[in-house]
Amino acid sequence: LQKVKSDLEKMLSAVCSQNKQLGEDLEREQQWYEEQEQMLSTLNRIEEETKPQVEQLYKTRYFYTELHNKMLKLKTYKRELLSALGEFLDEHFPLPQGGRSAINKNFSPEPAVELLALQDILEILINKLMATPHEPYVTINELFWPPYIELLLRFGIALRHPEDPNRMRLEAFHK
Numbered sequence: 001l002q003k004v005k006s007d008l009e010k011m012l013s014a015v016c017s018q019n020k021q022l023g024e025d026l027e028r029e030q031q032w033y034e035e036q037e038q039m040l041s042t043l044n045r046i047e048e049e050t051k052p053q054v055e056q057l058y059k060t061r062y063f064y065t066e067l068h069n070k071m072l073k074l075k076t077y078k079r080e081l082l083s084a085l086g087e088f089l090d091e092h093f094p095l096p097q098g099g100r101s102a103i104n105k106n107f108s109p110e111p112a113v114e115l116l117a118l119q120d121i122l123e124i125l126i127n128k129l130m131a132t133p134h135e136p137y138v139t140i141n142e143l144f145w146p147p148y149i150e151l152l153l154r155f156g157i158a159l160r161h162p163e164d165p166n167r168m169r170l171e172a173f174h175k
Contacts, residue, residue: 007024086119093118096145115145125170136169137161 095117116124121144129136140149152158153168160169 029045041114085122089117089119089122092149093148096147116148117150118148121148121152122157122170125152125168129170129172133172136172137164137167138169140166140168 095115125136125137128138147169149158153160156171158168158170161169
């Protein structure tokens with residue numbers, strides 16, 4: 001009986017020790033669980049705070065891509081329009097024969113300057129209007145063939161400067 005009692009006391013001591021160890025393990029596991037819960041709640045809060053920013057980023061990226069595609073289409077369309085305009089102008093408004101005016105042939109022994117095509121004149125006027133809208137006037141010089149200048153002025157495509165008849169500008173159709 002003494003031996004059984006002593007074995008039972010040893011067993012009770014071992015079970016108490018094991019129970020104490022399990023209690024400490026349980027306390028550590030509960031503390032770890034609470035830390036994980038706090039971390040999860042912090043991550044959820046951060047996710048909720050950054051969600052609108054991420055959505056905004058996706059929208060911005062989508063709009064940027066869409067805008068980029070539209071810009072490419074516009075550039076292609078612009079090239080096609082300029083090409084068609086160039087072909088039309090070359091066909092219907094060629095340079096004068098030899099690039100000289102009749103006045104220069106009769107009175108000037110040296111060769112006249114190379115005259116600009118109507119397409120080049122329009123390009124100069126457009127570029128000047130877009131580059132410096134506050135001062136869109138171009139000085140008319142000997143490179144401009146007078147019949148082309150007269151054509152642009154008569155049909156309201158270009159306007160003379162109110163004070164200087166040697167300057168003209170493109171009519172601002174975009175306003």
